[in-house]
Amino acid sequence: MSGIYFYNTETNRKEEFVSIEPDHVRMYTCGPTVYDFAHIGNYRAYLFEDVLRRYLKYRGYKVTHVMNLTDVEDKIIRKSQEQNCTIFDVTKTYEAAFFEDLDSLCIERAEHYPKATDHVPEMIDLIKKLQEKGMTYEKDGSIYYRVNMFKDYGRLSGNRPETVQAGARIDADEYEKEEATDFVLWKSRKEGEHFWQTELGEGRPGWHIECSAMAMKLLGSHFDIHCGGEDNIFPHHENEIAQSEGATGERYVNYWLHCRHLLVDGEKMSKSKGNFYTLRDLMNKGFHPMAIRFFIVASHYRTPVNLTMEGLHAAHASWSRIMDFHGRLKEIMQNDAEGRRSDNLDEERTQCLQRFKEHMDDDLDAPRAVAAVFDFIREANKIMDEGPIAKIQAQEILEALSQIDSVLGVIVEEEFILDEEIERLIQERHEARKNKEFAKADAIRDQLTEQGIILEDTRDGVRWKRR
RNA sequence: GGCGGCGUAGCCAAGUGGUAAGGCAGAGGACUGCAAAUCCUUUAUCCCCCGGUUCGAAUCCGGGCGCCGCCUCCA
Known part of the structure; x- marks a missing residue:
């Protein structure tokens, strides 16, 4: 049987997935910066990663999934200054909101949610390793990564250091560095900012370093999959490679998977355009979270998705079709009458599962996998319209549906009581x-x-x- | 300027050499007291445009046009 194929950003090709350890996948996905409510575009990435981890499990892998929480960063600091509170007062609110949203969307919990502020010592160690190798330099108490020291820089994004400089915007960073592509590992203390007292001096970590430090701590210096939104490709993930491989001399990640952005009415979401939606906004408009989940999960992760109200309504209708089918089977199970067994139905069920797997194996081609499910629903409905089917058969279909739903995660078993x-x-x-x-x-x-x-x-x- | 991606019906969206999946919406029909659900039929002579390769291209190549993302902390 053929294996699973993923499109690797690094090679720009679909590649067969082979895990480092047999039957065990170690993956790291970039999580939220908890300075505000996450918007629906952020959740596209988390939903894509959720389907990925669910599918790997479906295919028999044990999954160790790490998602970081960035809880110290410029925007958080700014907010804490504005509100005259600590960074922790800011982050705890949005962290709680984040987990609530994950539950609303039925996103499975990762195995680990490390926070940056809990891993400063690990970051320090990593920076020291880079210092020992002479890949850094210091200026005014801040420590920078010297990109020219890493010959493979640009491998992931295709941005070679010399071309990045050409037309890139002028560096807006308040910190001083030698080359535009260099990036800060450690930021020296600034008045009024949260800081750590460390052997590198007083200050706080740069952004990229946290992912390298936490990923390598929890997954080892070489692991299978690393994901994020497409905007993370450069500079974030490019820098992660430079830091991690620069420090260890080993390959960091085998497969880089990135999802495209979610657009709203054809445009990138932004507060100024007024097309900025949080999950809560959409739920307040009356959309069922599972319809929202279905909308995103049934699209291909490498295609930009355009969110429109019309599209969400269509997704709700599609999702209802699945739910109605599910309900119909449950009803058969509860009825007293016993029906006949249909060989055709067995055949359709088997074929559905087979096609589902075949398409998901092909770089998580959810649109086709979902189409296979709808094909099956139509055929099964047709057979059931002709006369009652055997309970055992309804049971088997429910089991197949449940297997598929262990990946899609859109069927809700709500046993609620009418008042x-x-x-x-x-x-x-x-x-x-x-x-x-x-x-x-x-x-x-x-x-x-x-x-x-x-x-x-x-x-x-x-x-x-x-x- | 550099890097990457996309352009398929009213809408969403598959299909990467063999003659256009699937969902939603629309129209007609069956069923129903009427609906809903379900089923059937129907909706792209054609895949942004122009050339080329080929027996054959939405699919490969060349050239346009349009759109999107990234280029220092936004998934």
């Missing part, structure tokens, strides 16, 4: 229908629809679901 008032209305409508008082029955149905409860009359009685 008495609604229960009473449904009963009242039932009576009205029996007496052919259709106007009254329809009025009740409309009323419940407004409350988000949809009624469907079937041969076996009324069925209800949430919008």
Whole structure:
């Protein structure tokens, strides 16, 4: 059987994935800077990574996944100064919000969420290693990485140091460095800023160093996969390679996977354009988090996704189709009647699972994998329309669906109870229908629809679901 | 200026040499008291444009046009 293929940013090719340790994948993904609520574009990256880790598990790997939390950085410091509080007061709020959002989106927890502020000693060690190798220089108490000392610089992004300088914007950093491409490893203390007292002096770490230090601490100096949004390719990940490999002399990461940005109405999200959405904003507009998840998860991670309200509505409809199918099977399981077994259905189920795997193996081609699921749903519905199927078969399909959903993560098993008032209305409508008082029955149905409860009359009685 | 990516129906989106998946929306039909759900039929003579290679290209090559991202701390 063929293996899994991923598009590696470093080689610009799809490559067969081979883990360093058999059956175990070690991956690092760049997490949020907890200075504000994350927006839906940020979650695209986390959702892509979630599907990646879920799929690796689906394919039998044990996954050790590390996602960092950047909790010391310019914007955090600025906010703490404005609000006259510590950086920790700022970060704890948004960190909590971040985890709440992960739960809303059914994003699985990574194995580790290291924070930068907890790993200053590790960063210091790494910087010292680079110093010993003569790859750094100091200016006014700050320490810089000398990019020219790393001959492989530019391997990932294709930006060679000499071309970066050509047309790049003028360095806006307040710190002094020799070459435009050099970057700061350690920032000397500034008045009013949070700082650490260390053997490198008083100051705080630069941004890139935290990922190298924490990744290598938790995953080793050479691991399998590193992910992030496309904007991380340069300079962040390029610099991570330079730091890590510069210090260890070993290869840092085998596969670099990056997702494209999520656009809003064709444009990059920004506060000034007013097209900036947090997950909470979209939920307040009435979108179910699973519809939002489906919208993103069913797109290909290497294609820019354009978020529109129309698109979200379509995603909700598609997701409902899956949920309806799931509900239909659950209902069969609960019915007393026993149906017949359909060989065709077995065939369709097997084929669906096979196609799902085949497409996900091909660089996580979710659009095609999802199409296979819809094909199956249509065929299965057709067979079930012809007559009841055997319970055991419904059970098998539910199991297949659950396997697929262990990757997509969009099926919610909510066993919620209707409150008495609604229960009473449904009963009242039932009576009205029996007496052919259709106007009254329809009025009740409309009323419940407004409350988000949809009624469907079937041969076996009324069925209800949430919008 | 440098690096990378994209351009397929009303919308979203697959397809990288063999004659256009899938979802949403729309239209018609079956079912229904009416709906909903479900099923059936239907919706691109054609894949941004122009050349070229080929028996054959949306798919490869060359040249345009348009759009997006990155180029120092934004996923």
